[in-house]
Amino acid sequence: MSTDIRDIPEAHVDRALDLAYLAFHEKTGDATRKRHREALLRCERVGAYDDGEIVGFAAAHRLGLSVPGGELPVAELDFVSVAPTHRRRGVLTGMMAGMWRRCAADGRPLACLWASEDAIYGRFGFAPATEAYSVEIDTTRPLGLRITPDRRPLRLLAPADAVGVLAPLYEAGRARRGGRLSRDEAWWRRALLSGDEDGDDGKDGPSRIVVLGDKGAPAAGYVVYRVGEKGVVTVGEMEAPDAPAAAALWSYLAAIDLTRKVRAWAVAPDDPLLHFAADRDQVRVTGRLPALWLRLVDVARALTARSWAVPADLVLEVRDAALPANAGRFRLTADPSGATYEPSGDPADLALDVRELAACYLGGVPLRRLVRAGLAEERTPGAARSLDAALETEYLPFAGDDF
Structure with a gap:
């Protein structure tokens, strides 16, 4: 792929908007375009350039996301679009990698979005975490x-x-x-x-x-x-x-x-x-x-920053093809006073992809359902139910912002 992934300067924001409207088949008036432009000027903007033309675009709002027991910084992805002439050429993969680097540099352990097409985002580690x-x-x-x-x-x-x-x-x-x-x-x-x-x-x-x-x-x-x-x-x-x-x-x-x-x-x-x-x-x-699709960019920080309903002591084997630092075997020790998450050589109680961990992170999706669906593996009987009990919240997570 010959495209160059780099920041989109303010001078190119209108060109980026033109690409987004092309990709989403949207026709907007002056007031809507003005509102979109003002929002983008306050965002991070990542673009894919091919011979000077913008062929991919993704924005990230710097916000906080409520998690059980508190709040964490989140990259709220928006306007994610690829030119129809450059589909299936690694443009979106390159932009996502750029976003993960920015999240790591800025200390944002989470990313989220509303998916226009569900089939796209699972391969990048996102999962629907609210309904x-x-x-x-x-x-x-x-x-x-x-x-x-x-x-x-x-x-x-x-x-x-x-x-x-x-x-x-x-x-x-x-x-x-x-x-x-x-x-x-x-x-x-x-x-x-x-x-x-x-x-x-x-x-x-x-x-x-x-x-x-x-x-x-x-x-x-x-x-x-x-x-x-x-x-x-x-x-x-x-x-x-x-x-x-x-x-x-x-x-x-x-x-x-x-x-x-x-x-x-x-x-x-x-x-x-x-x-x-x-x-x-x-x-x-x-x-x-x-509703809200979630990505755990820094699994350790995400898990240790949220609250826990009851004690749990489990070894998780996590797969993450895009962010190798998240991958491996880790012992999660949690109770209502806090949690630790450290590398472990012990046999895994649960094996799962990072997207399944994102799905159950807010307490809205029981992991045992994902085990029954064949998406996670319970290697120690009762381990999924134990993690579900620790992740449980009084109220189900909910997102009503279609940003």
């Missing part, structure tokens, strides 16, 4: 509930006033669940609270923000949504720390006048709505999708 459900509520009749909603008042909030109210609730949610990305004020205004842009289909109204709780008091929950011309309420994001707060917000959405349906494209699999709804014919799960 999301799509939910639809028939609101032609009142939403039946088995619990009493939170009785505090609901109020509409102007986007200009929203960040200071919503951000603390979001951060509290990140502390409860793994898989959630850090946000700054620019993210809130650009991605969640923005109004209509060119490129929209013109059928949805502007974002609306409703907060649960008295004015002047800490908010007890929020929802961001839009209403389409066909009477469909589309939920962008909801944050509710408990079931009564969630019930109040879902009830509000279901009771909006001149609407007939509520759709949420991504809710956590353990969302309480799926249990406190009185009629599951009225509240239906319409889809399941692998």
